Amino acid sequence: MKISGIHHIQLCIPAEKESEAKFFYKDVLGLKEIPKPETLQKNGGMWFQVGSQELHIGVEDQVFKGKHHPAFLVNGISELKSHLSAKGISIQKEIPIPGFNRFSIRDPFGNRIEFIEPE
Numbered sequence: 001m002k003i004s005g006i007h008h009i010q011l012c013i014p015a016e017k018e019s020e021a022k023f024f025y026k027d028v029l030g031l032k033e034i035p036k037p038e039t040l041q042k043n044g045g046m047w048f049q050v051g052s053q054e055l056h057i058g059v060e061d062q063v064f065k066g067k068h069h070p071a072f073l074v075n076g077i078s079e080l081k082s083h084l085s086a087k088g089i090s091i092q093k094e095i096p097i098p099g100f101n102r103f104s105i106r107d108p109f110g111n112r113i114e115f116i117e118p119e
Contacts, residue, residue, distance in 0.1 A: 008047075008054035009070040011111045015044060015059045020108055022046055025057065028087055069104065069112035077101050077117040 013021045025031050031048035044059035055070060074080055081091055084105060092104045094114065102116040 006053055008056050010056040010058050011070070011107070011109075012058045012060035012062075013045070013109045013111075014061070017109060018044060018046070018059070021057050024108055025055070028084075028089075031055065065106070065110040065112075067112065069114050071102075071114035071116050074115050074117050077103070077115060080115055 022033070025046075025048055026033050031050060034047050034049045034054065036045070036047050045057045047057070048055045050070075050072065081103060085091060089105050092106070094102045094104055096102075097116075099119055100116050101119060102114060104112055104114040107113055
């Protein structure tokens with residue numbers, strides 16, 4: 001047996017916030033929405049392509065505000081930080097990691113999202 005990579009990460013949102021989530025992930029972050037399989041559409045939520053992986057946004061009654069998060073590898077982290085700040089999104093400094101620039105935000109539902117770029 002060998003684990004070969006990450007297929008997707010799932011974050012959760014309240015059911016009544018799907019339009020807001022689609023706007024945030026598609027329009028603010030610029031992710032490409034991909035179709036969910038028909039068998040799963042009844043569950044709500046949406047899926048996005050991020051490089052060769054996927055980000056799944058699921059509907060759940062409870063949203064946790066803990067340490068769990070995806071970390072998106074980016075090019076142009078300074079420009080991204082400026083873009084998000086201009087949209088009124090609070091930037092959270094992170095403990096430095098040698099060789100990387102990084103910061104995180106909270107999406108409108110409390111999920112932590114990290115952005116990281118090699119120096």
